Amino acid sequence: MSALLWLLAAVPLTAGTALLLTGRRLDRPAPALGVAAAAATLGLAVASAVLRPEASAPLFAGIRAGLRVDGLSAVMTVVVAAVTLAVLVFSAGEKDRLSQGGRFHGLMLLFAGAMLITVTATTLPLLLMAWEVMGAASWALIGFWWRQPQRTRAADTAFLTTRTADLGLYLAAGAALAGGVTALDLDALAGARGPWVHLLTAGVVAAAFGKSAQLPFSFWLSRAMQAPSPVSALLHAATMAAAGAYLLLRLHALLEATAWGGPLVAWTGAATALLLGVAAAAQRDLKQLLAASTCSQIGFMVLAAGTGGVAAGTAQLTAHAAVKAGLFLAAGAWLYALGTKQLPALRGAARAWQWVGAAFTACALALAGLPPLSLWAAKDEVLAAAFAQSAALYATGLAAAAVSAVYSVKALWYVLRETPGDAWQGYDTEESGTRRVTPLMRPPLLVLAAAAVALGVLALPGVFSALRDAVGTPDEPSPSAWQLPLSAAVALSAAWLAWRIQGRGPGPRLLRPAAVRRWAAGWLGLEQAARTLAVRPVLALARATAVFDDRVVDGAVHRAARAALTAAGLARRSDDGGVDALVRAVARTARRLGRAARRPQTGLLHQYYAQAAVGFAVLTLLLLSLR
Amino acid sequence: MLELFLLLAAALFSVGLYGALSQQSIVMIMMGIELMIAGVITAAAALWHFLAPAAADGQVIVVAAVVAMAVEMAMGFAVTTAVFRSRDIDTADAAEDLKG
Amino acid sequence: MLTLVVFLPLAVCAGLLLWPRPVSDRVCTGVWIAAAAVDLALAAALWAGFDPDGGLQYEQRADWIPTAGVGYHVGVDGLSLPLLALTCVLFLAVAVYSLRETRRVRAYACLFLFLETVCLGLFSALDLILFFVYFDLSIVGMYFVIAGWGHGERGRAAALKFFLYTFIGSLALLLGFIGLYLAASPHTFDITELAAADPLAGRGAYAALVLLALGVGLAVKTPAVPFHTWLPPAHTEAPAAGSAILAGVLLKMGTYGFVRIAMPLLPGVWREYALAFIVVGAVSAVYGALVALGQTDVKRMIAYTSVNHMGYVVLAVGAAGVLSGTDDQARTLAVTGAVTQMVSHGLITGALFLLTGVLYERGRTYAVEAYSGLAGPAPRFAAAVAVAAFASLGIPGFSGFIAEFQIFTGSLAAQATATALAVTGILLTAALFLRALRQMFLGALRLPPGSPDGRFGDLAVPETTAVAPLLGLALVIGVLPRPLLDVIEPASRAVAGLVAR
């Protein structure tokens, strides 16, 4: 049983490293190998979801590396494996653009393996290890076309931002150990003693927000769009971005352990959903729009985690994975064909390639939250959980849902129009388009679109209660009778309104004040803020400390050395001048005394007698006085 | 009485000393020394007579002093002869080779 | 057996030196590689026969200067065996790497063989004076390596500064040893007896002075922040092999000193001043990372990352001394983390310095701005440096993460703020490595004007065979840490126990 779980993790990882290590030799067969490995992983995932195996191995002193597939993990593994397979099939289609296939598929498989470990890990160290490997894989994939500097810079930004947040997990691990959870078991984390539980929660929340691009850290997702489209589809839509939400869903018990954990997470989620929705609406680049929408949709999952709606969050996560992967793949297809992802230039793209257009439309409508489709159902469950918490949260969520409808319709409006005559000027602005969509690209799109629609079934109470039992939170609030139609109505009206406004002029501004639009378009100015508040001062501090180190600390050593030399000189001089002079003076006085001593030796006998007489007189006086 | 004898001895000794110190001629210096030893003899005899006549020590000192006087005179003349023969001088001042 | 392992290189060195007929370079290096390989095999045999829970093993004892209580006492336990193995691995890697060395190869080989004996001796020494003798000989050996094969005039100045600075440190160390010697009732320099006797138990001020002397001596060698300024020039001027050994093995002597001498022999006063060491460790970590971020010379940057990594070790060793609020598991974790960090830093930074050697050989400069887009002409070299860089900044799957995770988890309970501060170090390290990688390896190709033949050749065979095993080992430890941790944990539990008594 446990072998199945080790195999689940090992297949993608070993395949990935093998592909990476072989370098250029396996470039030609790489796509096929990649797809095969992904298929095998999907099989294993489904098997493990059914069998729910468990395995663990000793890692550190008293801390084990445990893996277990429970309700939540089962759903997640299947989703990850499925999306990975779909994306790899799509990237097989895009073979000529991804020239170094070995490296690409290797990294994708490596990432998939890491994600699978993340969702099945039961102890914090193993989770942290997989968490970081995902970050590294994302860095390598974003900077895949490493010859272009802007892509590698984006990769660095993405990696460093997520790593900054990941520090939280390191601190969480330490806090857990200090708080008494010696085995660092995820389920037991809520039991940490005293003040450590706050640090633990803070760490986990920070890491989750960083990875899921929630409000303070959301700008890295916009930079991550430099990655090839399959990467965006897999990493930055379905799996990695959702990992943070998954972590919060997994540790919702911990969030409840502290008073401020739940509300903070909920409100951040809601705020991100709303603000990033607005940002999405203001984008002119299709992938940037989709990225911002990813942040806002994950905002919903975080909101669900904050309000205890684990099943709702899982539903939202699953649905969103399918929808957003589909949308990104569609965008990727068009980018491959037309060489651009600017919305004005993509006018009529859906008509040119019906299949891609149909899939894109389906997913976009689902994204908008229109009634029969998946996201509408999942979103309502999230809003129900939020409503149980506080009405304000429900209101913000509803507003965010409306905004999501707006930007989806905006994208649709552009794509569905007929291609204008002068459209070709907008083509090939970013890549050299091939003006065709390879056959391999079509199936994944269709599958994902079908999934996006099919998951609407979640709205049915039976299905949702089954999900609740699987996930293990049976008493979760389900959407009440009036909530479903209300959200449907809101979504429809928002969509119709957006279509009308969009339709009036060539590029009508959805947001009146220009300043707000520019602010929203620039992803709420978060990146500039991060750069000025964090990056620039740290770099300046680094240069300052470097100079300080060279001048002051090293200077001190050199000054000490010079002082020693001068002291030595001083000693030499004082030695010559002082002591030696003293010795010479003694010699001189001795010589003078010698000369003086010779003066009484005059050779004159009578003077000797005189001296003798005086001597004896003194002697006798001395003797007399002494007695 | 003893003090008088001792005063006499002191006087003789001092005059002898004055002579030895002031005279240049070697012979005159020897005469000075002779007088000093005579002072000593007087003192010895007086001390023997007034303090310890029972023992002969006083007399032995006098004998010694006399021998000393004799030796001094003999060596004095021998040295004067030798110096005179080699240097043709007879005054102490001229023989000042051992100067420092 | 242990003495054979320690003195085999010296024997070969003597043989090589005294060989009457002139020996060609290839033969010298061949002999050197053979000696290093045999020594590694012996070390592996030691490891195989080692019983993790057996405490001190392979002990050998003989009188050396009986009147002064100095004995030739060697032995190996969970702390020193990994470092012994690390030394053998590093010296073999350096030997293989030096196949491309051309300048005075015979002296070069002998010097490194001598250094190998000195390092092995130090890690197996169980007598303070024996420890001190090896401690000083290592400085002498490294001085000649830097001065002889360094880069020109600045090399000699850097070597002199290195020698004098660390020599003063060793004098302070000697003072500490003598303090210990005098405090022990039957005067002895033997570490095991001193550990058992705990001579400075109740003597507050005197013990503090001894700890200060030991602390300064070891801090200079570690290097901890105020005393670290000898390291960057020494590294920039040293030849690649010298740098690898200096960073890989010599820095460990300082940290090993903490774990072997300072903690077991001065438990009471170590607990009392543990906070000082925690602060020094945290400051070293952050300061080292910050200054590394501010560097423009890649080798100096890596040198400062060594200061950062050693800062973590000092932090962990300090945290092991705090009893309030921590339990035995946390302290054991900290000490195990410290020892693992020594091993992992040796492997990874050793590999990094060898790679910078490769860089210097082709580009004749360490300036980061001088290069760009090297991944084009030298993909394998770029891949190796990327792997080493990521291992160094603590990406899981490599030994760096295993060590740093244990250090942070173990130390947070002892001193939360300092550890939190130190954790930011790994972020700064990540930033500086990524910036360097992006600048040098990615983007459009641009070579420095000084590169000899105008193009940038990829890794040669000796270089690959030198670097690959080191990174491979780091990967193995990262993925399967248990074999190494099984050896270290009992010993670190013992040390933690000794400190807590």
Add this chain to the structure above:
Amino acid sequence: MTAALFAVLAVLAVTGAVLVFRCASMARATFALLASLVCVGGEVILLGLPYLGVVTVLMMVMEMVVMAVFMVAYMMNPAGLMPMSMVHNRRGALTISGVVFAGLAAGVLLAPWPGRVGTAPQDTTFQAGAALMGDQMLTMVTLGFALLATMVGATVLAVGRGRYDRFGDDLSRPRPDDPAGGGVGR
């Protein structure tokens, strides 16, 4: 009566002593010295040591006669009668001897001299002889040797041409360089 005799002899002795250095010529000085020492001899006899007194007087007479012959042999002026005063540092000598005299006088007058112990034997000469030949034998032997050494020394010093002139300082010359030939062994 002895006190008067003592006083006379004392005065004569002192004036003789002073005269020795006051007279211009050597001869007069010698005879003044002789007079002074004869008075001293008399004093000694007065103190009950007739033998020693007479010995002193005899010795002094012999010395003075020898000195007279001596002066005739050496003194440049005939019979030493010419006025000759070779004096130097007179004031210094006077002060020193004055101080010495004052010191001695003070010593004599201030010292607490003890009383007489025992009485003089009848025959003091016998006492002296017994002492010299008895327990003072060592002094007698030393004085004897001293006198012998003086005799030999004085002769060697005074002799005109000794062995050293003839055979060289370290007696190494094979043939003595006598101005005139002949003599023992030639």
